[in-house]
Amino acid sequence: MNVIRDRIGTRNLLAGDRLPSIRGFARQMKVSNSTVVEAYDRLVAEGVIQARRGSGFYVAPHTAPLSIARIGPKLDRAIDPFWVSRQSLDARPDMLKPGCGWLPADWMPxxxxxxxxxxxxxxxxxxxxxxxxxxxxxxxxxxxxxxxxxxxxxxxxxxxxxxxxxxxxxxxxxxxxxxxxxxxxxxxxxxxxxxxxxxxxxxxxxxxxxxxxxxxxxxxxxxxxxxxxxxxxxxxxxxxxxxxxxxxxxxxxxxxxxxxxxxxxxxxxxxxxxxxxxxxxxxxxxxxxxxxxxxxxxxxxxxxxxxxxxxxxxxxxxxxxxxxxxxxxxxxxxxxxxxxxxxxDGTYRKYMETLRDRLARTMTITETRLRNLGITPAINPDAGLFLWCRLPDHMDAATLARNALSDGVVLAPGNVFSISQTAGNLMRFNVAQCQDERIFRVIERALEK
Amino acid sequence: MNVIRDRIGTRNLLAGDRLPSIRGFARQMKVSNSTVVEAYDRLVAEGVIQARRGSGFYVAPHTAPLSIARIGPKLDRAIDPFWVSRQSLDARPDMLKPGCGWLPADWMPxxxxxxxxxxxxxxxxxxxxxxxxxxxxxxxxxxxxxxxxxxxxxxxxxxxxxxxxxxxxxxxxxxxxxxxxxxxxxxxxxxxxxxxxxxxxxxxxxxxxxxxxxxxxxxxxxxxxxxxxxxxxxxxxxxxxxxxxxxxxxxxxxxxxxxxxxxxxxxxxxxxxxxxxxxxxxxxxxxxxxxxxxxxxxxxxxxxxxxxxxxxxxxxxxxxxxxxxxxxxxxxxxxxxxxxxxxxDGTYRKYMETLRDRLARTMTITETRLRNLGITPAINPDAGLFLWCRLPDHMDAATLARNALSDGVVLAPGNVFSISQTAGNLMRFNVAQCQDERIFRVIERALEK
Structure with missing residues (x-):
């Protein structure tokens, strides 16, 4: 597979060119015919080459290079109801997401x-x-x-x-x-x-x-x-x-x-x-x-x-x-x-019990950390993931969210949830996604801006 | 699990009753505590009993009995664009479905x-x-x-x-x-x-x-x-x-x-x-x-x-x-x-090649069988699953489909495909679903009605 890829990469094989026959290539590479068949099949599956029935294998037409798709934050996006969805779903793996609505992967069953x-x-x-x-x-x-x-x-x-x-x-x-x-x-x-x-x-x-x-x-x-x-x-x-x-x-x-x-x-x-x-x-x-x-x-x-x-x-x-x-x-x-x-599965109920305990502990810790920054819960929830909090000094949540995003932290500013746009001073925090100390440092810095 | 189920079935345990403690029931049944925990967990998962935190296990409220959901053909349904979908998707496992649009399960990879x-x-x-x-x-x-x-x-x-x-x-x-x-x-x-x-x-x-x-x-x-x-x-x-x-x-x-x-x-x-x-x-x-x-x-x-x-x-x-x-x-x-x-997976391409060959052979056989009944293709397809056929003697396809359905065969009458309702004499056959001889006997009988 590597040899064929190299030949295509170095333009020794061009789009539409016929590949060496299976038998010929097996002899050349000193491997069995079935090894070549498998390599060709995988290259077909990858779309690098194509099989034409009764005629052999050919280099596939050129297509877009395998690039990292456009991901990561779009800072210029309007803070509308799509803001949190898109920023959270499109976030790079290294980003922190206290604004997203789900548990970290390693908390799931x-x-x-x-x-x-x-x-x-x-x-x-x-x-x-x-x-x-x-x-x-x-x-x-x-x-x-x-x-x-x-x-x-x-x-x-x-x-x-x-x-x-x-x-x-x-x-x-x-x-x-x-x-x-x-x-x-x-x-x-x-x-x-x-x-x-x-x-x-x-x-x-x-x-x-x-x-x-x-x-x-x-x-x-x-x-x-x-x-x-x-x-x-x-x-x-x-x-x-x-x-x-x-x-x-x-x-x-x-x-x-x-x-x-x-x-x-x-x-x-x-x-x-x-x-x-x-x-x-x-x-x-x-x-x-x-x-x-x-x-x-x-x-x-x-x-x-x-x-x-x-x-x-x-x-x-x-x-x-x-x-x-x-x-x-x-x-x-x-x-x-x-x-x-x-x-x-008999383990699901126990998983949920453990999860609820873990969330309760995490909520207490997160609340304390937020209070240290002057951010206070507007409602005391019985359970769950979310703390709906008021920011200090009439701070604008959308501004805070934009600033935090440029530091790799996705937040959920209040007005994306508010049809009357009266939650400009509020912010939703997902406590399960607030475990990383960096989040609070970024928020602290953003609050000072 | 069976003992608890029996007690509920015989009304020795009623909805809301507390179950025996884990330790007591383990002693009674001469099994380990963990065996009872697992049995109770599974019964919770099945919804038969409920766990209340710190208080033990209780019989769940009554609910609908486990019945076979309403499946099988509805003969009175209008022959409209939903007819084939519903009859095919709702068909009992023993029904034959030459009218459906997919391959038999054992033809798939x-x-x-x-x-x-x-x-x-x-x-x-x-x-x-x-x-x-x-x-x-x-x-x-x-x-x-x-x-x-x-x-x-x-x-x-x-x-x-x-x-x-x-x-x-x-x-x-x-x-x-x-x-x-x-x-x-x-x-x-x-x-x-x-x-x-x-x-x-x-x-x-x-x-x-x-x-x-x-x-x-x-x-x-x-x-x-x-x-x-x-x-x-x-x-x-x-x-x-x-x-x-x-x-x-x-x-x-x-x-x-x-x-x-x-x-x-x-x-x-x-x-x-x-x-x-x-x-x-x-x-x-x-x-x-x-x-x-x-x-x-x-x-x-x-x-x-x-x-x-x-x-x-x-x-x-x-x-x-x-x-x-x-x-x-x-x-x-x-x-x-x-x-x-x-x-x-390198095997997918080969699977598709084999499948195309199999379909081509099956199409030839099915066409012959249909011709023997006076049913002839209106178009000769290059490949695929479908034969779009004309019925003999201006036979009405919807009538034929209704008759066949009462014999456990789901057909696809032409007019469900036709916005102008001009395909009343036509029928779509899925050749991959036409392997069973009974289909042709049912159609033959239905044609004679």
Missing amino acids: ETAIRRALRKLSRADDATLVDYGTPLGLASLRHFLSRRMAGYGIDAHPDHLLLTESGTQAIDMLCRFLIAPGDTVLVDDPCYFNFQALLRAHRANIVGVPFTENGPDVGAFARIAVTTKPRLYITNSGLHNPTGASLSPMVAHQVLNIAEQHDLIIIEDDIFADFENTPAPRLVALGGLERVIHIGSFSKTLSASVRCGYIAASADWIDGLTDLKIATGFSGPNLSAELIFAVLK | ETAIRRALRKLSRADDATLVDYGTPLGLASLRHFLSRRMAGYGIDAHPDHLLLTESGTQAIDMLCRFLIAPGDTVLVDDPCYFNFQALLRAHRANIVGVPFTENGPDVGAFARIAVTTKPRLYITNSGLHNPTGASLSPMVAHQVLNIAEQHDLIIIEDDIFADFENTPAPRLVALGGLERVIHIGSFSKTLSASVRCGYIAASADWIDGLTDLKIATGFSGPNLSAELIFAVLK
Whole structure:
């Protein structure tokens, strides 16, 4: 392989040239014919050479050189709802990411995932190569149905639809439920990607002020009257970015307002496994006719294995299934098998317990470090990854984030989460990504600028 | 585990009851404590019991019984563009599916997939658990860029975006390029899911009569003038359902019409690997400014591992990347790693050669068997899976499909592919799924009804 690559590199072989015959080259290199066949096959697989049937092997046409794709921070990018996503997802491996929304790779249950992959390598052919059924892997849907029952949620496996991700679940629901111009309520602040997603649907996005117990019920009621919303999207357990949990009373009142105005609620429950004590779920109180429940496994199991789910009423699931076939044909079949194998692995529950303890300790340490810099939590979360903090002296979070980015630290400035742009002095910190001392030095320096 | 399950089944333990302590139950069962811990953990994972921190284990609330989800044919379903998808995807394992669009599981490269899974089980943590970059796995994009160069297509790896599937690629492009009411041209007949997808986008779908060399150029030109279309979606190599290949002259003329009317073409190339001699690609002639090229690996590698791609101009890729983040956050990271591992495995090329030979032999045999029943190909395909056939004596294909379905055979009647509903006497056969003699007996019986 190296000899052929060298000949191409030194232009002794040009694009379109025929390679030496297998037998001839084997003799020349003093190796067996099968060694040359394997080397040529690998070069074909790499796209360096091409096989023409019955005629031999030829140097492939030139193509773009293997370069490092454009990665790393773009400092000139506007601080909009895409800012954190793109800076975090595009970050170079050496960058620090206290602003990102996920755990460090070495905090995830990689041993169970490796075990599940080895197990899958022995699965039957159909599992490995066939399309999944329209609703998605039955055993995983049964498992999720039972797990939801533990939260007081009554969702039959047939009322669960597997999707490519939690985000795709919300996206499908928006396609199914809203038309351009429809009003959709979100929390202010809320997960920034809700805004990006709703913009893609050309929705009229209205923010409801968020408190430490959930949305401000008085404001919610007034906004429902004036804007006639079709949907409300929220997190019940461990709200992103604040870490707050919904109180039972707020849950009850929000559902009453929803009933009154025929408003559908999408409850995004992706942080459920981080809770020590489960917060009330809107769907447990309001049922699947009023509340659609979605989730995924990206935060606690793997973000590389894509799989999410929707729990909704029977009528909607049937329509959503047609939409899923039309827009994606089939679902995350092998990923669902992998997720299910990890979830039913006896070690997952213990992993989550250890993870919650580790996060609690890390949160205490991070809070102390931030307080030393004059950065204080605006809300005290029960659990989870996030600390939603106020910066000292009316410091502008976007300016701080830009300064930190030029020092290789990705932060999450408050206004990317705020539809009213009233969180300019706030910042979301992911405590699990705050282990490196350098982060605090960079922030300290940036604060002094 | 069985003892606890029995006690719950016989109502000796009710929902909410506390389970025996680990130590007590271990003594009772004469096993070690760790055996009980493992059994309880597995029951927790199965959702049968729940762990409450510091308090022990409890029987989980009741939930839906583990039933076989509603599967199998729905005979009363309308024969619409979803008919074949749902009947094929929902088919019971014992059903025969000459109407489906994929290979039997045991024709797929399962050995290479198993090897790739074992390899992935030893990958680094980040590969297994982190979100992918916005464009998707760089090594796979470089590989695809080189492979496309072999078809004369000039697509830089940075102009390639990985998606969840080929269907999702087209879906994203429709969201990006068309508004409700825009006219989109498709071939008549065309892959039925194009219609389902375009209906989800509320597009005005217009069919262009399809010939054995591609679309009817005269009709195409007239329709372009009268309907001012925004998009044309087609397969260049081995068209679905006809198996026809685009001729160079038709390709050239279609591009000229597209230029003249500022029409964008989406070229869906998922059957590329089945070709013996590549047909001309519209994107090779027209470039990425005019033609967007998409593909996936569902047909030749695995439909269970979801991964597709889009090749488009730099401007569009940037906008599509934001759309991908907003609607799915990240892409098929682990699936892309798996696909790449199989593609670069030296055995894939040989597998495809063997597969093409096998398909060619099977096509000859199937054609003979169908001719014996008076069913004759309307087009002679160069390669691929499909035979697009005319039924004897103006027999109605939908009636035949319904009759065959009640005998456990899923067929693909012509009109599900035809926007003008002019293919009532035609039927698509997947030769790879026609190996079982019973299929021909069922068709023979159904023809006689």
